[in-house]
Amino acid sequence: MSAAAEDTVERAVVLLSGGLDSATVLAAAIHAGFECHALSFRYGQRHDAELAAAARVAQALGAASHRVIGIELGSIGGSALTDADIPVPEAPTEGIPATYVPARNSVFLALGMGLAEVLDAGHLFIGVNAVDYSGYPDCRPEFIEAFQALASIATRRAVEGAPLALHAPLIRLTKAEIIRHGVALGVDYGLTVSCYQADETGAACGRCEACRLRRAGFEAAGLPDPTRYRD
Amino acid sequence: MSAAAEDTVERAVVLLSGGLDSATVLAAAIHAGFECHALSFRYGQRHDAELAAAARVAQALGAASHRVIGIELGSIGGSALTDADIPVPEAPTEGIPATYVPARNSVFLALGMGLAEVLDAGHLFIGVNAVDYSGYPDCRPEFIEAFQALASIATRRAVEGAPLALHAPLIRLTKAEIIRHGVALGVDYGLTVSCYQADETGAACGRCEACRLRRAGFEAAGLPDPTRYRD
Numbered sequence: 001m002s003a004a005a006e007d008t009v010e011r012a013v014v015l016l017s018g019g020l021d022s023a024t025v026l027a028a029a030i031h032a033g034f035e036c037h038a039l040s041f042r043y044g045q046r047h048d049a050e051l052a053a054a055a056r057v058a059q060a061l062g063a064a065s066h067r068v069i070g071i072e073l074g075s076i077g078g079s080a081l082t083d084a085d086i087p088v089p090e091a092p093t094e095g096i097p098a099t100y101v102p103a104r105n106s107v108f109l110a111l112g113m114g115l116a117e118v119l120d121a122g123h124l125f126i127g128v129n130a131v132d133y134s135g136y137p138d139c140r141p142e143f144i145e146a147f148q149a150l151a152s153i154a155t156r157r158a159v160e161g162a163p164l165a166l167h168a169p170l171i172r173l174t175k176a177e178i179i180r181h182g183v184a185l186g187v188d189y190g191l192t193v194s195c196y197q198a199d200e201t202g203a204a205c206g207r208c209e210a211c212r213l214r215r216a217g218f219e220a221a222g223l224p225d226p227t228r229y230r231d
Numbered sequence: 232m233s234a235a236a237e238d239t240v241e242r243a244v245v246l247l248s249g250g251l252d253s254a255t256v257l258a259a260a261i262h263a264g265f266e267c268h269a270l271s272f273r274y275g276q277r278h279d280a281e282l283a284a285a286a287r288v289a290q291a292l293g294a295a296s297h298r299v300i301g302i303e304l305g306s307i308g309g310s311a312l313t314d315a316d317i318p319v320p321e322a323p324t325e326g327i328p329a330t331y332v333p334a335r336n337s338v339f340l341a342l343g344m345g346l347a348e349v350l351d352a353g354h355l356f357i358g359v360n361a362v363d364y365s366g367y368p369d370c371r372p373e374f375i376e377a378f379q380a381l382a383s384i385a386t387r388r389a390v391e392g393a394p395l396a397l398h399a400p401l402i403r404l405t406k407a408e409i410i411r412h413g414v415a416l417g418v419d420y421g422l423t424v425s426c427y428q429a430d431e432t433g434a435a436c437g438r439c440e441a442c443r444l445r446r447a448g449f450e451a452a453g454l455p456d457p458t459r460y461r462d
Contacts, residue, residue, distance in 0.1 A: 143384055
């Protein structure tokens with residue numbers, strides 16, 4: 001990471017959900033020498049446990065700052081994650097699951113792009129993953145490529161010849177590879193919350209799709225799972 | 232507009248700021264036969280006069296619904312429109328002006344894309360304009376093209392083979408052409424607010440760049456300017 005090794009430290013914005021993937025990305029970006037500004041969103045999630053987890057992770061890993069932007073995404077509805085009338089599925093589903101939040105990553109990346117511009121940060125990191133993922137259309141490599149194309153012209157930086165670089169370093173890794181990578185970087189996954197229906201203390205249900213993917217990841221990695229489960 | 236002329240009315244989401252351009256777009260989309268759902272944003276603007284104007288315009292033109300989504304964009308700062316410490320310029324400036332809100336149209340379009348998905352709307356309208364515009368990077372035709380490319384893969388609709396169509400019908404029109412178009416469609420521009428520093432009643436300062444562009448537009452169109460100015 002030659003640029004970061006130079007005198008002037010390069011700034012990055014890192015989207016941080018409080019889950020396993022984005023914690024790994026933050027650790028990797030800090031390890032690579034970036035001054036990392038973490039950004040989380042309060043968008044009508046059913047619980048605040050993941051925001052509390054994001055704050056713990058940002059502090060533990062040494063982020064330079066951590067912001068939470070509120071968005072009234074719940075007023076749009078349409079997802080089991082933001083609409084209390086749609087149940088969180090506990091069995092694998094065909095196609096795009098009910099936990100998909102319409103256009104969520106587009107909204108989050110656009111806000112991350114705005115913060116990057118204000119902070120004069122040239123890099124934006126997101127922990128999307130296209131292997132052990134949940135079938136969301138905005139977690140695919142072609143989505144990331146399209147957003148990079150947008151970022152290359154959408155901002156003041158772009159007009160001035162220094163467009164934002166979008167990084168999705170986990171996109172082709174399995175969950176087990178992500179976990180091994182993070183453990184090697186010193187991430188304490190006990191601080192993170194992946195569960196779609198964690199309780200207020202962050203304890204996981206162990207049954208939803210996010211819990212299943214996470215548990216299977218630790219098993220495949222051959223590493224102990226530090227997740228606190230409710231039952 | 233063959234699709235809209237058929238039995239099933241096609242739905243569209245129309246971004247509505249309360250200003251002159253987006254009111255014209257809403258009138259045009261309704262005239263074309265779309266069932267139009269207007270979407271406005273409360274993002275830390277200095278005044279609520281433009282949101283009140285958006286509500287008046289949506290009702291007067293016959294939008295099927297009007298939603299306001301709140302975004303804490305002000306916590307990012309970086310613009311004279313959302314940061315009280317940055318003055319609104321009253322003289323023309325070189326380059327991108329202080330009123331540019333970082334990544335604003337990317338954020339708004341991403342949220343409009345999410346609402347379109349929830350409403351099963353196949354069309355998204357925005358009133359950006361690249362002729363008599365304010366030098367914002369996200370008002371250029373290449374920005375709209377890049378966002379269309381993103382919309383073509385970012386959502387459930389896209390995966391299912393019916394990607395959202397993005398429309399920016401004003402992009403190559405002069406302000407005078409926009410005004411003539413809207414007057415022909417019956418838009419009452421007295422309901423709209425363009426001023427960056429309107430008072431709580433919606434009365435305009437007459438001095439900021441938005442006021443100057445608007446006034447010059449009515450003059451060039453040879454039409455009476457219904458704007459209420461404070462002085």
